[in-house]
Amino acid sequence: MGKWTKLAALIAMLALSAALFAGCGGSTKTGGEAKKGGKVTLTLWHYYELPPQQKALNEVAQKFNSSQDKITIKMEFLPRNELTKQLSIGMVANKLPDLVFLDNPDTPSFAAMGLLADITDKVNSPDVKKDAYYPGPLKSNTVNGKYYGIPLGSNCVALFYNIDMLKAAGITPPSTWDELRADAKKLTKDGTYGFAMSGIKNEEGTFQMLPWILSPGASFDRLDSAEGIKGFQFVTDLINDGSLSKECINWTQTDVEKQFATGKTAMMENGPWQLPVIKADAPNLKYGVVLLPKDKQYASVLGGENLSIIKGHHEAEAWEFVKFLMKPENLNPILDSIGYIPSRKDWAEGSAKLNSDPIMKVFVEEMKYAMPRGPEPKWPEVSEAIYTAMQECFTNQMKPEQAAKAAEAKVSNVLK
Missing domain, CATH: 3.40.190.10 (Periplasmic binding protein-like II)
Structure with a gap:
């Protein structure tokens, strides 16, 4: 229920x-x-x-x-x-x-x-x-x-990056999806992943997934569109590339910060509430923040x-x-x-x-x-459809197109 x-x-x-x-x-x-x-x-x-x-x-x-x-x-x-x-x-x-x-x-x-x-x-x-x-x-x-x-x-989310890691790899912070995927691959080595985000099976996971749905031009009620499928596909590709840990399905946004603060990821999606946490966890860490890389348009979540x-x-x-x-x-x-x-x-x-x-x-x-997430009175049920599809993609239970279509069917039923 x-x-x-x-x-x-x-x-x-x-x-x-x-x-x-x-x-x-x-x-x-x-x-x-x-x-x-x-x-x-x-x-x-x-x-x-x-x-x-x-x-x-x-x-x-x-x-x-x-x-x-x-x-x-x-x-x-x-x-x-x-x-x-x-x-x-x-x-x-x-x-x-x-x-x-x-x-x-x-x-x-x-x-x-x-x-x-x-x-x-x-x-x-x-x-x-x-x-x-x-x-x-x-x-x-x-x-x-x-x-x-x-x-x-x-508040919102943006892309944090480790200045020293990017400098050593000879790259600048990415501004597009293509750049993010290429840079994340290059930065993944020696026990460090190129990118981290939360893919946990709850509202927090939906919160982190939404920008990747919105950037191609989709929306929460158009998950099965070509744009919506593209969003699920992109993050799934990061996992299949080895640039985003499969463990992201268990990570909260706090866990993602720990990965970043300890040097286990070079870039992460996160928000300004993590700034004092990073300062406490890694006071000497040199990092910067840029807009989340875009596909068709810049996007973040509120x-x-x-x-x-x-x-x-x-x-x-x-x-x-x-x-x-x-x-x-x-x-x-x-x-x-x-x-x-x-x-x-x-x-x-x-x-x-x-x-x-x-x-x-x-x-x-x-x-x-x-x-915003929605706005929709039945947002909890919409969110459940999104984070379920996200986990099905990330664990290879379903292909992104199948998961997106299944999620849209659930959302359509909720919104009747």
């Missing part, structure tokens, strides 16, 4: 339980509470667990609370899996926050369930300046052309969170906090604590901090090409 199906079953079961509970005189609680004098207290759920992240969130809450006397915002931490579980349960038990940070592929799922407020008119207003956002982050908040959130901050308002929960007051947060002086400390790039292109490209760092400058450039 897929994640979406299980979630639907859980909601149905909980709805019955909630109805029985209500019939016995039980009471429920909403997120926002109106206090004496008309002041409203709002709750925002998040899953940022590190002390610097929580400090930044609490400080912006205090700043907002001090800026006016109508609304109080409270930050509430829940572990990531618990947060999504409680949102599903809260829908039927009416125990919900007023605002929530969601991983960007989860926004369409909860919007389709009727949990999130439609804020299309607000996003389209001149105050938001939606055209200033990178297309990927903004698109990740949509279902059927309507907006159910606004981007908080973003990571990051969105901020959504819970439907029917003091939506007007919640939007006041959203407007306050979406000012660079209020948002940037939070993004810095998480290690995110602003989802607004003008803020990212105008950041002296980001653009003075040669590594982060590349990720800012890569954000132009970072596309």
Whole structure:
């Protein structure tokens, strides 16, 4: 049973339980509470667990609370899996926050369930300046052309390379698929692979595979197109060449970083969240970052969170906090604590901090090409089709064309 199906079953079961509970005189609680004098207290759920992240969130809450006397915002931490579980349960038990940070592929799922407020008119207003956002982050908040959130901050993946290894091989960082394949072959020797990526059988594997599907011009719902097949074929060829370890089917993105930091791979696909990890693991490693090599077009995959308002929960007051947060002086400390790039292109490209760092400058450039996973309410099932096909290719259980066609059949059935 897929994640979406299980979630639907859980909601149905909980709805019955909630109805029985209500019939016995039980009471429920909403997120926002109106206090004496008309002041409203709002709750925002998040899953940022590190002390610097929580400090930044609490400080912006205090700043907002001090800026006016109508609304109080409270930050509430829940572990990531618990947060999504409680949102599903809260829908039927009416125990919900007023605002929530969601991983960007989860926004369409909860919007389709009727949990999130439609804020299309607000996003389209001149105050938001939606055209200033990178297309990927903004698109990740949509279902059927309507907006159910606004981007908080973003990241993406690019190509890391070992400067000394490439220099010794007499090559420069690749910019095309043909160059990547040739360079990876040349760099594979003496226990070192030319390239590494995660091909694990879960969402993380899909996350790393998507750029190779998007670059030829395919999409998640056109996996069996010539372009989609080409993407699966290219990465499979890297494995068959011996340039990408067969063990990639077991690697997380953290495992890929370990391969790179220990000199077991010359190049890797990974994101900016690995920068402090590389610094700790290999402080003397000389490395650079370039855009992921392209086939037809540059492509990357979008990571990051969105901020959504819970439907029917003091939506007007919640939007006041959203407007306050979406000012660079209020948002940037939070993004810095998480290690995110602003989802607004003008803020990212105008950041002296980001653009003075040669590594982060590349990720800012890569954000132009970072596309969301979907957006699709049934993304978990789509993702399962993609990572299953990926593993079938990488382990030679199926030829890429067969695996891509089987995956598309599953996706088409999901999207009916």
